[in-house]
Amino acid sequence: MIGKLNHVGVATPSIDESLKMYRDLLGATSHTDKWAMPEQGVWVCFVNLPNSQIELIEPYGEASPIHGFLAKNPKGGQHHICFEVENIYQARDSLVAKGATVLGEPRIGAHGTLIIFVHPKDMGGMLVELMETPKDAH
Amino acid sequence: MIGKLNHVGVATPSIDESLKMYRDLLGATSHTDKWAMPEQGVWVCFVNLPNSQIELIEPYGEASPIHGFLAKNPKGGQHHICFEVENIYQARDSLVAKGATVLGEPRIGAHGTLIIFVHPKDMGGMLVELMETPKDAH
Numbered sequence: 001m002i003g004k005l006n007h008v009g010v011a012t013p014s015i016d017e018s019l020k021m022y023r024d025l026l027g028a029t030s031h032t033d034k035w036a037m038p039e040q041g042v043w044v045c046f047v048n049l050p051n052s053q054i055e056l057i058e059p060y061g062e063a064s065p066i067h068g069f070l071a072k073n074p075k076g077g078q079h080h081i082c083f084e085v086e087n088i089y090q091a092r093d094s095l096v097a098k099g100a101t102v103l104g105e106p107r108i109g110a111h112g113t114l115i116i117f118v119h120p121k122d123m124g125g126m127l128v129e130l131m132e133t134p135k136d137a138h
Numbered sequence: 139m140i141g142k143l144n145h146v147g148v149a150t151p152s153i154d155e156s157l158k159m160y161r162d163l164l165g166a167t168s169h170t171d172k173w174a175m176p177e178q179g180v181w182v183c184f185v186n187l188p189n190s191q192i193e194l195i196e197p198y199g200e201a202s203p204i205h206g207f208l209a210k211n212p213k214g215g216q217h218h219i220c221f222e223v224e225n226i227y228q229a230r231d232s233l234v235a236k237g238a239t240v241l242g243e244p245r246i247g248a249h250g251t252l253i254i255f256v257h258p259k260d261m262g263g264m265l266v267e268l269m270e271t272p273k274d275a276h
Contacts, residue, residue: 051190052142074263077263124148125150
């Protein structure tokens, strides 16, 4: 079912500060602009690597779902991991049939394709995002 | 400096149980055998994805460095992230020159090439592994 490791989601109190770290300390050379996803309660920015991406997420608004994570991890850290799937509804139905807890209905994610999240209790302690592979992916 | 996202390191109390989750719930189709790395205090197993890998690590011995992580996260979770670099000594020297805390001397990692770890306090709360790209990497 799962295909590529699309990205690792990394929570941060400041995308701007994180970008300095990736550029100046780790020598990353490519990233997107940051943009707001108010319906998800996050600012988002992708650091581009040759084979995958780091998704930096910063709280947007007081109801952001990552405030709790940052309260426990003030410097930020690895927040979720995202694998690609061909069809999000098939993936969702398969997981539910096997007893996993899928969080909410499929919705459009940061790459413009359908996503779901799977509860960490069923995923070895990791918050897992599944996303449909973008049609223009190379 | 950093190249590919080589792998995400995931701590688990049981590699065997984690493999069931990757195979049966997520439908992963390829993984290595598990093997012990006594000098690192871990059992290791890689789940192969088309573009990257998940490194499952389970404690080996009472002095394993991941007992503390599992005490805080009994189900396991994301433990570190590993980026490839061309030359580990150049990477180490560059990081040290910029004030980052590199943990220990370069040593041979699970892929047979030199690795270092960089302290989470300098890496946005993430434990970062850097490894030299294997010469036979495709």
